[in-house]
Amino acid sequence: MTKKLIRGLIPVIALIFLYAPILILAVYSFTDATQIGAIRGFTLKNYVTLFTTEELRNMILGTILLALASALLATLFGTLGAIGAFYSRKRVSSAVSTVNQIPVINADVVTGFSLCILLVVVLGISKDTYLPLLFGHVTLSAPFVYLSVMPKLKQMDSSLYEAALDLGATPASALFRVVIPQIFSGMVSGFSLAVTLSLDDYFIATYTKPATFDTISTYVVNATKGSQTAIKTALWALSTLIFVIVILIVLGLNLRARRADRSDLRKEAGR
Amino acid sequence: MANSENIIELKHISRTFEDGFAAVSDFNLEVKRGEFVTFLGPSGCGKTTTLRMIAGFDMPTEGDILLDGKDISKLPPNERPINTVFQRYALFPHMNIYDNIAFGLKQKKTPKEEIRKKVKKVLELVDLEGFEKRSVSTLSGGQQQRVAIARALVNEPEILLLDEPLGALDLKMRKEMQIELKAMHDELGITFIYVTHDQEEALTMSDKIVVMSEGRIQQIGTPEDIYNEPQNAFVADFIGESNIFNGIMTGALEARFAGGHFKCVDDVAEGTQITAVVRPEDIEIVKPGEGQIRGRVISVIFKGIHYEITVQSGRYEVVIQSTKSAKVGDEVGMKVEPDGIHIMIAEDHTNIFPVDMNRSHRLEFNGKELWTSLTQIIKGSRRNENGELLDENGEVIDPEKIHISAAIEPQDIQMTDDIDDEKVLVEGTISNLIYKGDHYSYVLNTDLGQDFIVDDEYLWNMGDRVGLILPADKMRFSVKK
């Protein structure tokens, strides 16, 4: 009995550890408190500040735009790379796969710092062109797209492409009409991974971003060091908002998966 | 008191899962020391759950398991002198063959030297001398199987449990292993409890077979008993091939089924509704007019040692195994000796009869349409704009290739004098009636050769000609591929 209790308790304690800070902050985001402690009056002031302060709005929009743009480029490069490597000789493909692993295992500090030296110090590209930042994020996430597309290529029936050629398709249309649909789910999961990596990144951005531009991460880090309480508590509102959005996305994905499960079951029952 | 001859006894064992599903109900079994017992049944019949309760991986919700007279049903698996050969072997992938086999002995703190000797000996027993250092992943399926057996046997268990151990092997390997397992059993004298869904495997290897279905024991007996004297229609159908007919006793040692009259050896009271089982090899093809029934040959398949001949006799399909071939389309007679017929008292009087799908994809019986939804009977099917029936893959269903049977309870059939009533599906003559306390049970011989059992509270006379009304909404349909 006690054993069962302990078994149940372990995950609960871990969950409290993971969620308590976010949830407490969420509660306080609806009050006029400037720090956590005694509960004060209810207010939506923080949410108003979040949406009306131009600086905050620009920072959030900029982060999202950067995430989408870099994820698109990363998906393009990573997918092309995976297809090219998959159909190349073994030596070439294993070389590409090895180099592809470097940004994956490397510390982000090292990646960001080395990109900054090459692009800004050596090549003299201005950070204000946003190019170092954009390509920094592509470098961060393209290898992950490569890694999510590769297994799909390996699972694909290799005779599909040949069948398409056999039926008169040109290599290019065979690629677009047969290969791409087969690996599309890998591209989608690679793209969404790229978006989350970009949203969560701090180090690449610090080393490559223009001085006047901030992503959510760099902005929050600077804000916590500063003493502007209005901005600080507006960030609590942002945290709560993101938390809700993440929950909604996860719930949506789950519902869809369940619906798919159920229709699978129905098909099964029909057999 | 426990019988000292019995190594293990299962008394009133039941296992009900949290969701209310009864995997095993009131299971009673006694196993003698050194016996080879097989649990046989289709998947989901509770045989593996029973085995897991003997091993200790699952606890019965009711009942006792006695090992040498002592209740072990609450004992954890590691404290039972019983070892298991798992379905997919469950060899430890991070250990080599030696460590896998030595695992049990190490748990018992056996001296190293003794472990070494025992492992060597058991590897010889399974023909894998010198495999000690090999890793599990380098072995073929058959070899892994042998290691799994060796790993269990090295502990010298009182009982060896085998959970479909040959299921993952190919046919040839399976046959070889069957012989080897049987030889091992004879040599070691250990009690084997074997689980399989393969009736042939069960018949070749076992001393005793326990046939299970839906969590219940259907029959316990020697392979010969089970094959020759099945206790009910399930066993007859599951073990070997058989023709199963509903019928009725028409006299002393005389029965009517499949549209014919047969002499039999089972003494069942006249008027009793019965199920008759006839093995395909017990039917002899004779000239038309001879034998008890006749029909037309509809298919002949050469099976290596014999021909499998299917004959359409009235509404019945009769399967016959014969060393002599026949020609499709031939008119033949069929003869069954009295000892080739096995009569069982029918516990269930449901009328089961084949129905047809006509060209316009509607169900019909005796040329009359049944008003029912075919899309609900054939799962996944739908109708296209032409009214044609499509299967789940969107292809038009061929009425010739689908067999649908209908079932209707005796109390759901109505009899009427008005033979021209448009609701009448088929006419027949009352050939038997029994008073059952509150109603009469009638047997009707129809012109189709199909007999119907009808319950009615009013008295009709023998030989009356009546029309039968079979409401389609009372029928249950099943599809055979």
Added chain:
Amino acid sequence: MKFSRKTLGIPYIIFLLIFVVAPLLVLFYYAFTNGQGQFTFRNLTGFFTDPNTVGTLFYSLAIALVTTAVCLLIAYPVAYVLATSGLKSKGVIIMIFVLPMWINFSLRITALKEILTLIEGNLAFYPFLNSVIGMTYDFLPFMILPIYNTIVKLDGSLTEAARDLGADEKRAFLHVTLPLSLPGIISGVSMVFLPAMTNYVVLDMLYNSTYIMGSLIGSYFSAYNWHGGSMIALILLAIICVFTLVTNGMEEEDARAGGALL
């Protein structure tokens, strides 16, 4: 040029050469030169002779080790309990544990900081403790997920076989489940240990004045000292390489032993 599937890879190969290979070469060059572009070992010897920098190296190793150990001690029981539970919607529950990964880390750490400030008053009093708490909070899901994935895929009949052969629950766990969940532990460790050595921003946000290896790069960057920073980056790279080689070796050994699992 004629279209072929191989040529599709060329843009990515060029991309990797520019953005992955070239930066590393530049890093090498800067690490072994001084401001005048002359070849020198000074950056290297300077690092290992300065007690401050060597101290930072050991301090970050210590933080990484303790963080990894704490993560493992929390994550393994959680993953084990979840994976071996009879729950039907295990997938959803594990999702709840990894869901915080999708919330921006800086916002999560802000939340943690507020809580810790409430409890401790002044965060500066417990720098080591706060570093470990902060990183554990940030990285815990990365440890839970791979361990859970390994245990949940384990063939349940393996532990049953161990029980059947006379092992009690504890021994069955020690001799079968634990060794077979090693691949998950290894990948979890590698996802926690390396960031714990370098992710200095977590410490920054918790008002922590202590330095780890990553912070050194940050301070050289602020001082425009590319040569010194490159050397730190190179040393980190070397540590990462060694670490990866070791864990890969362990995983390969495991894969060889675990081949039958597939």
